[in-house]
Amino acid sequence: MSAKVRLDRERAVALLRQMIRIRRFEAKCVELYQAQKIRGYLHLYDGEEAVSVGVVAVLRPEDWLVATYREHGQALARGIPMRALMAEMLGKLEGTCRGRGGSMHIFDARNRFLGGNAIVGGGLPLAVGTALADKMAGRPALTCCFFGEGAVDEGEFHECLNLAALWRLPVLFVCENNLYSMGTPLAIAEAETDIAKKARCYRMVSEAVDGMDVVAVEAAAACAVERIRAGEGPVFLECRTYRFRAHSMFDAQLYRSKEEIEAWRERDPIDRFARWMAEVGLLHPNERAAIEVEVDREVEDATAFAEAGTLEPVEELERFVLMDEVPQEQLLAPAGATP
Amino acid sequence: MSAPPTTTYRECCKQAIRAALIADPRVFLMGEDVGRYGGCYAVSKGLLDEFGPERIRDTPLSESAFVGAGIGAAIAGMRPIVEIMTVNFSLLALDQILNNAATIPHMSGGQFAIPLVIRMATGGGRQLAAQHSHSLEGWYAHIPGLKILAPATLEDARYMLAPALLDPNPVLVFEHVVLYNMEGVLDPKVSSVDIEKAAIRRAGRDVTFVTYGASLFKTLEAAEVLAREGIEAEVIDLRVLRPLDEATILASVRRTRRCVIVDEGWRSGSLAAEIGMRIAEQAFYELDAPLRRVCSAEVPMPYAGHLEQAALPNRERILATVRALLRPGS
Numbered sequence A: 001m002s003a004k005v006r007l008d009r010e011r012a013v014a015l016l017r018q019m020i021r022i023r024r025f026e027a028k029c030v031e032l033y034q035a036q037k038i039r040g041y042l043h044l045y046d047g048e049e050a051v052s053v054g055v056v057a058v059l060r061p062e063d064w065l066v067a068t069y070r071e072h073g074q075a076l077a078r079g080i081p082m083r084a085l086m087a088e089m090l091g092k093l094e095g096t097c098r099g100r101g102g103s104m105h106i107f108d109a110r111n112r113f114l115g116g117n118a119i120v121g122g123g124l125p126l127a128v129g130t131a132l133a134d135k136m137a138g139r140p141a142l143t144c145c146f147f148g149e150g151a152v153d154e155g156e157f158h159e160c161l162n163l164a165a166l167w168r169l170p171v172l173f174v175c176e177n178n179l180y181s182m183g184t185p186l187a188i189a190e191a192e193t194d195i196a197k198k199a200r201c202y203r204m205v206s207e208a209v210d211g212m213d214v215v216a217v218e219a220a221a222a223c224a225v226e227r228i229r230a231g232e233g234p235v236f237l238e239c240r241t242y243r244f245r246a247h248s249m250f251d252a253q254l255y256r257s258k259e260e261i262e263a264w265r266e267r268d269p270i271d272r273f274a275r276w277m278a279e280v281g282l283l284h285p286n287e288r289a290a291i292e293v294e295v296d297r298e299v300e301d302a303t304a305f306a307e308a309g310t311l312e313p314v315e316e317l318e319r320f321v322l323m324d325e326v327p328q329e330q331l332l333a334p335a336g337a338t339p
Numbered sequence B: 001m002s003a004p005p006t007t008t009y010r011e012c013c014k015q016a017i018r019a020a021l022i023a024d025p026r027v028f029l030m031g032e033d034v035g036r037y038g039g040c041y042a043v044s045k046g047l048l049d050e051f052g053p054e055r056i057r058d059t060p061l062s063e064s065a066f067v068g069a070g071i072g073a074a075i076a077g078m079r080p081i082v083e084i085m086t087v088n089f090s091l092l093a094l095d096q097i098l099n100n101a102a103t104i105p106h107m108s109g110g111q112f113a114i115p116l117v118i119r120m121a122t123g124g125g126r127q128l129a130a131q132h133s134h135s136l137e138g139w140y141a142h143i144p145g146l147k148i149l150a151p152a153t154l155e156d157a158r159y160m161l162a163p164a165l166l167d168p169n170p171v172l173v174f175e176h177v178v179l180y181n182m183e184g185v186l187d188p189k190v191s192s193v194d195i196e197k198a199a200i201r202r203a204g205r206d207v208t209f210v211t212y213g214a215s216l217f218k219t220l221e222a223a224e225v226l227a228r229e230g231i232e233a234e235v236i237d238l239r240v241l242r243p244l245d246e247a248t249i250l251a252s253v254r255r256t257r258r259c260v261i262v263d264e265g266w267r268s269g270s271l272a273a274e275i276g277m278r279i280a281e282q283a284f285y286e287l288d289a290p291l292r293r294v295c296s297a298e299v300p301m302p303y304a305g306h307l308e309q310a311a312l313p314n315r316e317r318i319l320a321t322v323r324a325l326l327r328p329g330s
C-alpha cells in the first residue's frame, strides 16, 4: 500500500466508507434487478471502487464531472444522494432524472454531474467543452472525465486529448482500465497497449496508477489536480483496475477464466485498504462491520424511498424535449463553490 | 437620397455573427478555418482581427470533439456558435448532435439546457460531387430536441442568428451554398425576424408551393412563369424546418386546395414526405388534387454539370409537376 499521502484516520475511514457504500448499493441493485424492479442495462462497478472514490475525493464542488454508463461509483462519491440514485434506478419521478435516464444516465446539475453517457467516448467532447467554458470565463474549476479503456479505440479519445492539450484546458482525464471492453481484451484492440504513453504523445502529463489502491489513486489525483489548477493544462491518469463481475447483466464471461477473476479478487480494493488500515492502526476492530451495518441501513432507506416513489405522469412525456429557459441550477455556482 | 447599398447573403451571415459577438461576451465562434482562413465560404473573414483568437477559434479537424465541446461550453454558460464547414462533415459529429445536444435536456429530466448554435453549409449545385453536395437538413429535422433553421433570404441570413442564440435549445442553421453570393438590398424596415413562422413569399390562389433554402428561388421563378399562364401560385418559405409551422402551411393549402412541395433532399423519408403527410392527415378533404413533390433524384450527386442539374429540383420539373396537377391529362 502506497503511503505517498499522509492519511489521517478520519479521512481514511471516509474513503473506506465511500467504497463500501458503492459496493453495498450495487449489491442491492443486483437483487432489485433479479426481482425485475431495475430493468434495462446495469453495469456494476464491483472491484473498481477505489478509482472513483480516490479521484472524486480531490474534486471541488465547482468542478464538472463527466462519466460513463458505469457511473454509480462516481455518482455516490460525488455526493448525489443515494435515495435519488436508487429512485432513478427504479425509474421513479423522485430519481435524479425523473426516471428518464436510469442506471446509465445519472445527471445532477447541483453536483455538476454531467452524465451518465452510454456512448463509448461520447462524454469526452463534453468535458473539453465545460473546461473550455470555465477557462474562457476565468473560473478556477476543472472538469474530471472518466472513461473505460474501450474509449481509447474511439476517435473522440484522440480528438479530445489533442484539443484539451492544444488549448491547455483544465481537464483531468481518468481512464478506468479494467482490461476488457465487454469481452475484448486490450491487446486485441490496441496496437500500443500502454495507454498512459499514448496520452503523453499528446503532450500532457500522464501517469498510470494502481487502481486497486485508493490511497495511490487519491495521491495521483491530488498531484494531477494541483497541476491543472496551476494552469498547466490537462493531466491524464490511467487507473489499472478490474471488474469482478460481468460487463452487464447479460454476459456469460466466456472471455476470461475463473482463476483470473479470483487472482484479482485477492486485490479487492476494499479488503486491501481495510486490512492496511487495521495494520497501521487507522481502523478499530469491528469498525468495518459497524460501517457496513450503517451503510446497509442507508441502502435500505434508499430502497424504501425508491420503492415508495411515484411515476412521472405520462402527460409529461414530451416535457423538456425543448426547454423554455436555461434552468437556474445549471447556472448557479454550486453550494460551497469558491467564487 | 442615395440608393441603399447592395449586400450579399455571405455578408449578412458575417454581420449577424459580428453583431452577436458585440452584443454578448459569452458568444464565440469556433470551427475549422474560421479564423486565419476566414471561413471556408469566407463568412468570417476579418473577424479574427476584430475579435481575436479566443473568440474566433480555429479548431483542428475534429468535428466530433469541437461540436461536443460546443455542447459542453453551452451547458457551462457560454453561447458558442459552432461552424461545421458543410453538412457533409457534420456526419462525423452526428453522435454529439443527436445523442448529446438533442438528448441531454430531456434525458436529464430538464436539468440542463443547451443554448448552442451550429451553423453549416448545405446543398448541391456547385459541381462538388457526391461527398460535398448533400442536403441533409431533413434528416436533422427528424430529431426531437433540435430546432432547424434554413435562412433563404438576406433578412433571414442577417437576423435569424440573434434569436437562435437567445433560444435555450440547440439550433442548427443551414446555409445553402449557392446562396452565399446572392446579392440584394437588405430591407431597411426589417431589424429582427422570428424563428417560429414560415413566410409567404408570394401570395396566390391556385396552388401552394412549400419550399425552403435555395429551392425557394427556383420555385419563385416557376411561379412567375405560371403567372404568365394565368396560374397564381402561393409560395411558402418554411424558414424553420423543425418545429414545422403547420398552421401557415395548412391555412394556405386550405385556400388553394393544391400543394406541391419542393425539397432538395432525397424523396424517400424526406421532409417533403413529412409535410405531405401532415397535409393529408389534416386537410385531406379540402384538397382538389393529389399532393405532389419535387425532390432530388435518388442518386449520389454526380459531378458532371448536366447530371447534377438533372438530379436537383429545377424550374422545369417544378413547372411540369404543377401543370400536370392543374390540367390533368394535358
Ligand SMILES: Cc1ncc(C[n+]2csc(CCOP(=O)(O)OP(=O)(O)O)c2C)c(N)n1
Pocket (backbone or CB within 6 Å): A070, A118, A119, A120, A121, A147, A148, A149, A150, A151, A176, A178, A180, A181, A182, A247
Ligand atoms: C460507440 C459505442 N460503441 C459500442 C458500444 C457498446 N458497448 C457498451 S460498453 C462497451 C465496452 C466499453 O468498454 P470500456 O470503455 O473499457 O468500459 P467498461 O465497460 O470496461 O467500463 C461497448 C463496446 C457503445 N455503448 N458505444
